[in-house]
Amino acid sequence: MIKWFAAFVGLMFYGYRGAILGFIIGSLIDSLTSSRGGFKIFSEEERVTPGDFELHLLTLSAIVIKADGKVSQQEMDYVRNYFVQAYGKERANAVFRTFNDVVKDRQLDERRISQFLAARTQYAARLQIVHFLFSIANADGSVSQAEAGKIRQIAGYLRIGVKDYESLHAMFFKTTDNAYKILEIEKSATDAEVKKAYREMAKKYHPDKLQHMDEAYRKGAEEKFRKVQEAYEQIQKERGL
Template identity: 50%
Template structure:
Protein backbone atom coordinates (compact mmCIF):
# COMPACT_ATOMS: atom_id res chain seq x y z
CA UNK A 1 0.00 0.00 0.00
CA UNK A 2 2.89 2.33 0.71
CA UNK A 3 4.08 2.41 -2.89
CA UNK A 4 0.56 3.07 -4.09
CA UNK A 5 0.16 5.99 -1.69
CA UNK A 6 3.52 7.42 -2.78
CA UNK A 7 2.47 7.17 -6.43
CA UNK A 8 -0.84 8.82 -5.64
CA UNK A 9 0.55 11.66 -3.57
CA UNK A 10 3.58 12.41 -5.73
CA UNK A 11 1.44 12.75 -8.82
CA UNK A 12 -1.55 14.72 -7.59
CA UNK A 13 -2.26 18.28 -6.55
CA UNK A 14 -5.75 19.80 -6.78
CA UNK A 15 -7.40 16.42 -7.37
CA UNK A 16 -6.73 15.34 -3.76
CA UNK A 17 -9.37 17.86 -2.66
CA UNK A 18 -12.90 18.84 -3.61
CA UNK A 19 -15.39 16.55 -5.41
CA UNK A 20 -12.60 14.65 -7.17
CA UNK A 21 -10.90 14.00 -3.84
CA UNK A 22 -14.15 12.51 -2.52
CA UNK A 23 -14.42 10.17 -5.50
CA UNK A 24 -10.78 9.21 -5.07
CA UNK A 25 -11.37 8.45 -1.40
CA UNK A 26 -14.29 6.20 -2.29
CA UNK A 27 -12.29 4.41 -4.99
CA UNK A 28 -9.21 3.86 -2.85
CA UNK A 29 -11.36 2.75 0.09
CA UNK A 30 -12.78 0.02 -2.14
CA UNK A 31 -9.37 -0.84 -3.49
CA UNK A 32 -7.37 -0.99 -0.28
CA UNK A 33 -8.87 -2.51 2.85
CA UNK A 34 -8.34 -0.33 5.88
CA UNK A 35 -7.60 2.83 3.92
CA UNK A 36 -8.04 5.82 6.24
CA UNK A 37 -8.01 9.61 6.21
CA UNK A 38 -4.47 9.37 7.54
CA UNK A 39 -3.44 7.69 4.30
CA UNK A 40 -4.77 10.69 2.38
CA UNK A 41 -2.67 12.97 4.56
CA UNK A 42 0.41 10.83 3.91
CA UNK A 43 -0.31 11.13 0.22
CA UNK A 44 -0.41 14.91 0.58
CA UNK A 45 3.06 14.87 2.14
CA UNK A 46 4.46 13.38 -1.05
CA UNK A 47 2.75 16.01 -3.15
CA UNK A 48 4.93 18.49 -5.06
CA UNK A 49 4.53 21.25 -7.64
CA UNK A 50 6.58 19.74 -10.45
CA UNK A 51 5.44 18.70 -13.90
CA UNK A 52 4.77 15.26 -12.46
CA UNK A 53 2.23 16.84 -10.14
CA UNK A 54 0.37 18.53 -13.00
CA UNK A 55 0.59 15.40 -15.12
CA UNK A 56 -0.92 13.40 -12.27
CA UNK A 57 -3.87 15.78 -11.97
CA UNK A 58 -4.44 15.48 -15.71
CA UNK A 59 -4.18 11.70 -15.39
CA UNK A 60 -6.90 11.44 -12.74
CA UNK A 61 -9.10 13.92 -14.60
CA UNK A 62 -8.73 11.79 -17.71
CA UNK A 63 -9.61 8.59 -15.85
CA UNK A 64 -12.73 10.08 -14.28
CA UNK A 65 -14.09 11.63 -17.47
CA UNK A 66 -13.24 8.48 -19.42
CA UNK A 67 -15.32 6.42 -17.01
CA UNK A 68 -18.27 8.75 -17.65
CA UNK A 69 -17.99 8.41 -21.46
CA UNK A 70 -17.56 4.63 -21.36
CA UNK A 71 -20.82 4.33 -19.41
CA UNK A 72 -22.67 6.80 -21.67
CA UNK A 73 -24.38 4.14 -23.80
CA UNK A 74 -25.33 2.01 -20.79
CA UNK A 75 -22.74 -0.69 -21.33
CA UNK A 76 -19.02 -1.21 -20.80
CA UNK A 77 -17.25 -2.02 -24.06
CA UNK A 78 -14.08 -4.12 -23.77
CA UNK A 79 -12.47 -2.34 -26.73
CA UNK A 80 -12.98 1.00 -25.01
CA UNK A 81 -11.43 -0.34 -21.81
CA UNK A 82 -8.49 -1.72 -23.80
CA UNK A 83 -8.05 1.66 -25.49
CA UNK A 84 -7.74 3.41 -22.12
CA UNK A 85 -5.35 0.79 -20.74
CA UNK A 86 -3.12 0.75 -23.83
CA UNK A 87 -3.06 4.52 -24.10
CA UNK A 88 -2.03 4.87 -20.47
CA UNK A 89 0.73 2.28 -20.90
CA UNK A 90 1.97 4.17 -23.92
CA UNK A 91 1.98 7.48 -22.05
CA UNK A 92 3.09 6.48 -18.56
CA UNK A 93 4.69 3.05 -18.72
CA UNK A 94 3.54 -0.30 -17.32
CA UNK A 95 3.75 0.33 -13.56
CA UNK A 96 2.12 3.74 -13.46
CA UNK A 97 -0.57 2.64 -15.90
CA UNK A 98 -1.40 -0.38 -13.74
CA UNK A 99 -1.82 1.81 -10.67
CA UNK A 100 -4.07 4.16 -12.62
CA UNK A 101 -6.17 1.36 -14.05
CA UNK A 102 -6.87 -0.02 -10.58
CA UNK A 103 -8.64 3.25 -9.81
CA UNK A 104 -10.26 3.41 -13.23
CA UNK A 105 -12.14 0.14 -12.76
CA UNK A 106 -13.56 1.45 -9.47
CA UNK A 107 -14.57 4.74 -11.14
CA UNK A 108 -16.56 2.79 -13.73
CA UNK A 109 -18.48 0.92 -11.05
CA UNK A 110 -19.24 4.09 -9.06
CA UNK A 111 -22.61 5.52 -10.12
CA UNK A 112 -22.36 8.48 -7.76
CA UNK A 113 -19.85 10.42 -9.86
CA UNK A 114 -21.13 13.96 -10.53
CA UNK A 115 -19.97 14.91 -14.01
CA UNK A 116 -20.76 18.57 -13.43
CA UNK A 117 -18.88 18.86 -10.12
CA UNK A 118 -15.85 16.97 -11.40
CA UNK A 119 -15.75 18.99 -14.62
CA UNK A 120 -16.07 22.26 -12.71
CA UNK A 121 -13.07 21.35 -10.54
CA UNK A 122 -11.06 20.39 -13.62
CA UNK A 123 -12.02 23.61 -15.41
CA UNK A 124 -10.85 25.74 -12.52
CA UNK A 125 -7.43 24.07 -12.34
CA UNK A 126 -6.39 23.02 -15.85
CA UNK A 127 -5.47 25.27 -18.77
CA UNK A 128 -7.67 25.56 -21.84
CA UNK A 129 -5.10 23.62 -23.88
CA UNK A 130 -5.18 20.81 -21.31
CA UNK A 131 -8.98 20.69 -21.42
CA UNK A 132 -8.91 20.46 -25.21
CA UNK A 133 -6.54 17.52 -24.89
CA UNK A 134 -8.96 15.83 -22.49
CA UNK A 135 -11.74 16.24 -25.02
CA UNK A 136 -9.60 14.76 -27.80
CA UNK A 137 -8.90 11.67 -25.69
CA UNK A 138 -12.60 11.24 -24.85
CA UNK A 139 -13.50 11.15 -28.55
CA UNK A 140 -10.69 8.64 -29.04
CA UNK A 141 -12.33 6.35 -26.47
CA UNK A 142 -15.73 6.72 -28.10
CA UNK A 143 -14.27 5.90 -31.54
CA UNK A 144 -12.20 2.93 -30.32
CA UNK A 145 -15.07 0.47 -30.95
CA UNK A 146 -15.37 1.64 -34.54
CA UNK A 147 -17.99 4.36 -34.20
CA UNK A 148 -19.05 7.27 -32.03
CA UNK A 149 -22.70 6.83 -31.09
CA UNK A 150 -25.16 9.59 -30.26
CA UNK A 151 -25.16 8.91 -26.50
CA UNK A 152 -21.37 9.27 -26.40
CA UNK A 153 -21.41 12.47 -28.46
CA UNK A 154 -24.04 14.00 -26.18
CA UNK A 155 -22.08 13.03 -23.07
CA UNK A 156 -18.84 14.49 -24.42
CA UNK A 157 -20.70 17.63 -25.49
CA UNK A 158 -22.08 18.01 -21.96
CA UNK A 159 -18.59 17.61 -20.51
CA UNK A 160 -17.23 20.16 -23.00
CA UNK A 161 -19.84 22.66 -21.82
CA UNK A 162 -18.87 22.14 -18.19
CA UNK A 163 -15.21 22.59 -19.15
CA UNK A 164 -16.02 25.90 -20.91
CA UNK A 165 -14.98 24.56 -24.30
CA UNK A 166 -16.97 26.48 -26.89
CA UNK A 167 -18.99 24.99 -29.74
CA UNK A 168 -16.36 25.77 -32.39
CA UNK A 169 -13.60 23.98 -30.50
CA UNK A 170 -15.93 21.07 -29.75
CA UNK A 171 -16.86 20.67 -33.41
CA UNK A 172 -13.21 21.02 -34.44
CA UNK A 173 -12.06 18.12 -32.26
CA UNK A 174 -15.15 16.07 -33.04
CA UNK A 175 -14.44 16.39 -36.78
CA UNK A 176 -11.04 14.75 -36.26
CA UNK A 177 -12.89 11.47 -35.66
CA UNK A 178 -15.27 11.60 -38.64
CA UNK A 179 -14.61 11.04 -42.33
CA UNK A 180 -16.87 13.48 -44.14
CA UNK A 181 -16.56 16.01 -46.93
CA UNK A 182 -16.61 18.97 -44.55
CA UNK A 183 -14.43 17.53 -41.75
CA UNK A 184 -11.35 19.47 -42.86
CA UNK A 185 -13.27 22.75 -42.71
CA UNK A 186 -14.73 21.93 -39.30
CA UNK A 187 -11.28 21.13 -37.94
CA UNK A 188 -10.08 24.57 -39.04
CA UNK A 189 -13.32 26.16 -37.76
CA UNK A 190 -14.28 27.74 -41.08
CA UNK A 191 -17.06 27.41 -43.67
CA UNK A 192 -16.55 26.00 -47.16
CA UNK A 193 -17.24 29.50 -48.47
CA UNK A 194 -14.14 30.88 -46.70
CA UNK A 195 -11.68 32.72 -48.94
CA UNK A 196 -8.11 31.53 -49.39
CA UNK A 197 -6.90 34.32 -47.12
CA UNK A 198 -9.43 33.29 -44.46
CA UNK A 199 -8.19 29.72 -44.85
CA UNK A 200 -4.60 30.76 -44.17
CA UNK A 201 -5.61 32.83 -41.15
CA UNK A 202 -7.67 29.94 -39.77
CA UNK A 203 -4.75 27.56 -40.21
CA UNK A 204 -2.35 29.85 -38.35
CA UNK A 205 -4.90 30.29 -35.57
CA UNK A 206 -5.45 26.53 -35.15
CA UNK A 207 -1.72 25.78 -35.26
CA UNK A 208 -1.27 28.18 -32.36
CA UNK A 209 -4.23 26.75 -30.44
CA UNK A 210 -3.24 23.10 -30.83
CA UNK A 211 0.54 23.44 -30.73
CA UNK A 212 2.09 20.66 -28.59
CA UNK A 213 4.23 23.19 -26.71
CA UNK A 214 1.08 24.32 -24.90
CA UNK A 215 1.19 21.06 -22.96
CA UNK A 216 4.85 21.18 -21.98
CA UNK A 217 3.81 21.74 -18.35
CA UNK A 218 2.18 18.30 -18.32
CA UNK A 219 5.32 16.45 -19.40
CA UNK A 220 6.53 14.76 -22.57
CA UNK A 221 3.91 12.00 -22.44
CA UNK A 222 1.14 14.53 -23.06
CA UNK A 223 3.10 16.55 -25.61
CA UNK A 224 3.14 13.39 -27.73
CA UNK A 225 -0.62 13.10 -27.38
CA UNK A 226 -1.08 16.71 -28.48
CA UNK A 227 0.92 16.04 -31.62
CA UNK A 228 -1.99 14.01 -32.98
CA UNK A 229 -4.31 17.04 -32.93
CA UNK A 230 -1.57 19.15 -34.48
CA UNK A 231 -1.16 16.66 -37.33
CA UNK A 232 -4.91 16.67 -37.95
CA UNK A 233 -4.83 20.45 -38.40
CA UNK A 234 -1.96 20.17 -40.88
CA UNK A 235 -3.71 17.36 -42.74
CA UNK A 236 -6.95 19.36 -42.97
CA UNK A 237 -5.12 22.41 -44.32
CA UNK A 238 -3.25 20.37 -46.93
CA UNK A 239 -6.47 18.64 -47.99
CA UNK A 240 -8.27 21.94 -48.60
CA UNK A 241 -5.25 23.35 -50.41
CA UNK A 242 -5.24 20.35 -52.73
CA UNK A 243 -8.98 20.66 -53.36
CA UNK A 244 -8.54 24.32 -54.28
CA UNK A 245 -5.41 23.79 -56.33
CA UNK A 246 -3.31 26.05 -54.10
Protein backbone atom coordinates in the same frame (compact mmCIF):
# COMPACT_ATOMS: atom_id res chain seq x y z
CA MET B 1 -0.77 9.24 -7.48
CA ILE B 2 -1.97 5.99 -5.83
CA LYS B 3 -3.21 7.94 -2.81
CA TRP B 4 -5.69 9.81 -4.99
CA PHE B 5 -7.08 6.65 -6.55
CA ALA B 6 -7.35 5.06 -3.13
CA ALA B 7 -9.20 8.15 -1.92
CA PHE B 8 -11.47 7.96 -4.97
CA VAL B 9 -12.34 4.32 -4.32
CA GLY B 10 -12.96 5.06 -0.65
CA LEU B 11 -15.30 7.91 -1.60
CA MET B 12 -17.26 5.75 -4.03
CA PHE B 13 -17.82 2.93 -1.56
CA TYR B 14 -17.78 4.50 1.90
CA GLY B 15 -18.26 8.24 1.48
CA TYR B 16 -15.94 10.96 2.75
CA ARG B 17 -14.64 8.90 5.67
CA GLY B 18 -13.64 6.23 3.21
CA ALA B 19 -11.93 8.85 1.05
CA ILE B 20 -9.83 10.02 4.01
CA LEU B 21 -8.87 6.47 4.92
CA GLY B 22 -8.05 5.66 1.30
CA PHE B 23 -5.89 8.77 1.03
CA ILE B 24 -3.91 7.77 4.11
CA ILE B 25 -3.37 4.20 2.91
CA GLY B 26 -2.50 5.38 -0.61
CA SER B 27 0.00 7.86 0.80
CA LEU B 28 1.81 5.03 2.56
CA ILE B 29 1.98 3.08 -0.69
CA ASP B 30 3.19 6.15 -2.58
CA SER B 31 5.96 6.64 -0.07
CA LEU B 32 7.33 3.20 -1.00
CA THR B 33 7.32 3.77 -4.74
CA SER B 34 9.10 6.13 -7.06
CA SER B 35 7.16 9.11 -8.33
CA ARG B 36 7.15 11.20 -11.49
CA GLY B 37 6.06 14.79 -11.93
CA GLY B 38 2.46 15.27 -13.02
CA PHE B 39 0.69 17.79 -15.20
CA LYS B 40 1.78 21.40 -14.74
CA ILE B 41 -1.13 22.96 -16.51
CA PHE B 42 -2.96 24.77 -13.75
CA SER B 43 -4.00 28.42 -13.61
CA GLU B 44 -1.98 30.79 -11.49
CA GLU B 45 -5.02 31.91 -9.51
CA GLU B 46 -6.13 28.56 -8.17
CA ARG B 47 -3.99 25.46 -8.38
CA VAL B 48 -4.75 21.79 -7.93
CA THR B 49 -2.18 19.08 -7.35
CA PRO B 50 -1.10 16.74 -10.16
CA GLY B 51 -2.85 13.95 -8.27
CA ASP B 52 -6.12 15.88 -8.33
CA PHE B 53 -5.85 16.35 -12.08
CA GLU B 54 -5.06 12.70 -12.75
CA LEU B 55 -7.96 11.60 -10.55
CA HIS B 56 -10.43 13.86 -12.33
CA LEU B 57 -9.14 12.92 -15.78
CA LEU B 58 -9.55 9.24 -15.00
CA THR B 59 -13.07 9.87 -13.71
CA LEU B 60 -14.08 11.72 -16.89
CA SER B 61 -12.65 8.81 -18.86
CA ALA B 62 -14.88 6.44 -16.92
CA ILE B 63 -17.93 8.61 -17.59
CA VAL B 64 -17.31 8.56 -21.36
CA ILE B 65 -16.69 4.81 -21.37
CA LYS B 66 -20.04 4.25 -19.63
CA ALA B 67 -21.96 6.78 -21.76
CA ASP B 68 -23.42 4.28 -24.24
CA GLY B 69 -24.43 1.80 -21.55
CA LYS B 70 -21.60 -0.64 -22.11
CA VAL B 71 -17.97 -0.94 -21.11
CA SER B 72 -15.82 -1.40 -24.21
CA GLN B 73 -12.61 -3.35 -23.71
CA GLN B 74 -10.93 -1.34 -26.47
CA GLU B 75 -11.77 1.90 -24.69
CA MET B 76 -10.55 0.51 -21.38
CA ASP B 77 -7.32 -0.58 -23.06
CA TYR B 78 -6.85 2.88 -24.59
CA VAL B 79 -6.98 4.50 -21.15
CA ARG B 80 -4.77 1.77 -19.70
CA ASN B 81 -2.16 2.27 -22.41
CA TYR B 82 -2.14 5.99 -21.72
CA PHE B 83 -1.35 5.42 -18.07
CA VAL B 84 1.25 2.77 -18.94
CA GLN B 85 3.04 5.30 -21.15
CA ALA B 86 2.80 7.98 -18.47
CA TYR B 87 3.59 6.00 -15.33
CA GLY B 88 4.94 2.57 -16.23
CA LYS B 89 3.28 -0.84 -16.57
CA GLU B 90 3.46 -2.01 -12.95
CA ARG B 91 1.93 1.10 -11.48
CA ALA B 92 -0.71 1.37 -14.21
CA ASN B 93 -1.82 -2.22 -13.63
CA ALA B 94 -2.30 -1.52 -9.94
CA VAL B 95 -4.40 1.53 -10.76
CA PHE B 96 -6.59 -0.25 -13.28
CA ARG B 97 -7.49 -3.09 -10.96
CA THR B 98 -9.41 -0.39 -9.12
CA PHE B 99 -10.50 1.46 -12.25
CA ASN B 100 -12.22 -1.61 -13.72
CA ASP B 101 -14.56 -1.83 -10.72
CA VAL B 102 -15.28 1.90 -10.65
CA VAL B 103 -16.41 2.22 -14.28
CA LYS B 104 -18.67 -0.81 -14.04
CA ASP B 105 -20.50 -0.09 -10.82
CA ARG B 106 -20.58 3.62 -10.00
CA GLN B 107 -22.45 6.75 -11.06
CA LEU B 108 -20.10 9.70 -11.52
CA ASP B 109 -20.75 13.45 -11.61
CA GLU B 110 -19.24 14.97 -14.77
CA ARG B 111 -20.61 18.44 -14.09
CA ARG B 112 -18.93 18.87 -10.72
CA ILE B 113 -15.66 17.38 -11.93
CA SER B 114 -15.56 19.43 -15.15
CA GLN B 115 -16.41 22.69 -13.43
CA PHE B 116 -13.69 22.02 -10.89
CA LEU B 117 -11.16 21.60 -13.71
CA ALA B 118 -12.52 24.56 -15.68
CA ALA B 119 -11.81 26.88 -12.77
CA ARG B 120 -8.26 25.62 -12.30
CA THR B 121 -6.75 24.67 -15.67
CA GLN B 122 -5.59 26.55 -18.74
CA TYR B 123 -7.74 26.55 -21.87
CA ALA B 124 -5.19 24.68 -24.00
CA ALA B 125 -5.19 21.84 -21.47
CA ARG B 126 -8.99 21.70 -21.47
CA LEU B 127 -9.02 21.43 -25.26
CA GLN B 128 -6.67 18.48 -24.93
CA ILE B 129 -8.94 16.87 -22.33
CA VAL B 130 -11.84 16.93 -24.80
CA HIS B 131 -9.64 15.51 -27.56
CA PHE B 132 -8.47 12.78 -25.18
CA LEU B 133 -12.09 11.87 -24.36
CA PHE B 134 -12.96 11.65 -28.06
CA SER B 135 -9.91 9.41 -28.57
CA ILE B 136 -11.15 7.08 -25.84
CA ALA B 137 -14.64 6.90 -27.37
CA ASN B 138 -13.11 6.22 -30.78
CA ALA B 139 -10.90 3.39 -29.53
CA ASP B 140 -13.47 0.77 -30.52
CA GLY B 141 -13.67 2.10 -34.08
CA SER B 142 -16.37 4.75 -33.82
CA VAL B 143 -17.76 7.41 -31.51
CA SER B 144 -21.39 6.68 -30.65
CA GLN B 145 -23.99 9.44 -30.46
CA ALA B 146 -24.33 8.80 -26.73
CA GLU B 147 -20.58 9.22 -26.24
CA ALA B 148 -20.48 12.34 -28.40
CA GLY B 149 -23.38 13.80 -26.44
CA LYS B 150 -21.67 13.13 -23.14
CA ILE B 151 -18.41 14.66 -24.36
CA ARG B 152 -20.34 17.70 -25.57
CA GLN B 153 -21.80 18.11 -22.07
CA ILE B 154 -18.37 17.81 -20.51
CA ALA B 155 -16.95 20.32 -23.00
CA GLY B 156 -19.66 22.78 -22.00
CA TYR B 157 -18.85 22.36 -18.33
CA LEU B 158 -15.16 22.82 -19.20
CA ARG B 159 -16.10 26.15 -20.85
CA ILE B 160 -14.93 25.06 -24.29
CA GLY B 161 -16.15 27.38 -27.06
CA VAL B 162 -18.69 26.05 -29.55
CA LYS B 163 -16.36 26.39 -32.56
CA ASP B 164 -13.51 24.72 -30.72
CA TYR B 165 -15.79 21.84 -29.75
CA GLU B 166 -17.04 21.45 -33.32
CA SER B 167 -13.45 21.46 -34.56
CA LEU B 168 -12.53 18.63 -32.21
CA HIS B 169 -15.76 16.79 -33.05
CA ALA B 170 -14.95 16.99 -36.77
CA MET B 171 -11.64 15.22 -36.19
CA PHE B 172 -13.61 12.07 -35.34
CA PHE B 173 -16.71 12.36 -37.56
CA LYS B 174 -16.07 12.32 -41.30
CA THR B 175 -18.37 14.58 -43.31
CA THR B 176 -18.06 16.41 -46.61
CA ASP B 177 -17.06 19.61 -44.83
CA ASN B 178 -15.19 18.25 -41.81
CA ALA B 179 -11.87 19.75 -43.00
CA TYR B 180 -13.47 23.19 -42.87
CA LYS B 181 -14.98 22.50 -39.46
CA ILE B 182 -11.58 21.48 -38.13
CA LEU B 183 -10.21 24.84 -39.26
CA GLU B 184 -13.32 26.55 -37.82
CA ILE B 185 -14.35 28.17 -41.10
CA GLU B 186 -17.23 27.88 -43.58
CA LYS B 187 -16.87 26.02 -46.87
CA SER B 188 -17.46 29.35 -48.61
CA ALA B 189 -14.30 30.87 -47.10
CA THR B 190 -11.86 32.52 -49.50
CA ASP B 191 -8.39 31.08 -50.12
CA ALA B 192 -6.94 33.87 -48.01
CA GLU B 193 -9.33 33.05 -45.17
CA VAL B 194 -8.39 29.38 -45.39
CA LYS B 195 -4.69 30.20 -45.06
CA LYS B 196 -5.34 32.57 -42.17
CA ALA B 197 -7.50 29.98 -40.39
CA TYR B 198 -4.78 27.36 -40.78
CA ARG B 199 -2.15 29.64 -39.27
CA GLU B 200 -4.42 30.44 -36.32
CA MET B 201 -5.37 26.80 -35.70
CA ALA B 202 -1.78 25.61 -36.04
CA LYS B 203 -0.77 28.18 -33.44
CA LYS B 204 -3.63 27.21 -31.12
CA TYR B 205 -2.98 23.48 -31.31
CA HIS B 206 0.81 23.47 -31.58
CA PRO B 207 2.30 20.73 -29.33
CA ASP B 208 4.76 23.22 -27.85
CA LYS B 209 1.87 24.64 -25.83
CA LEU B 210 1.76 21.36 -23.92
CA GLN B 211 5.47 20.53 -23.76
CA HIS B 212 5.34 20.67 -19.96
CA MET B 213 2.92 17.73 -19.83
CA ASP B 214 3.66 14.00 -19.69
CA GLU B 215 4.74 12.29 -22.91
CA ALA B 216 1.51 10.33 -23.35
CA TYR B 217 -0.54 13.51 -23.21
CA ARG B 218 1.81 15.34 -25.58
CA LYS B 219 1.26 12.60 -28.15
CA GLY B 220 -2.42 13.44 -28.09
CA ALA B 221 -1.57 17.07 -28.75
CA GLU B 222 0.60 16.04 -31.68
CA GLU B 223 -2.25 13.99 -33.12
CA LYS B 224 -4.60 16.97 -32.88
CA PHE B 225 -2.04 19.21 -34.57
CA ARG B 226 -1.65 16.61 -37.32
CA LYS B 227 -5.42 16.65 -37.94
CA VAL B 228 -5.24 20.40 -38.48
CA GLN B 229 -2.43 19.95 -40.99
CA GLU B 230 -4.32 17.16 -42.80
CA ALA B 231 -7.45 19.31 -42.99
CA TYR B 232 -5.48 22.16 -44.54
CA GLU B 233 -3.79 19.84 -47.02
CA GLN B 234 -7.15 18.38 -48.01
CA ILE B 235 -8.57 21.85 -48.73
CA GLN B 236 -5.41 22.79 -50.64
CA LYS B 237 -5.82 19.71 -52.81
CA GLU B 238 -9.52 20.35 -53.42
CA ARG B 239 -8.86 23.97 -54.39
CA GLY B 240 -5.58 23.45 -56.20
CA LEU B 241 -3.74 25.84 -53.89
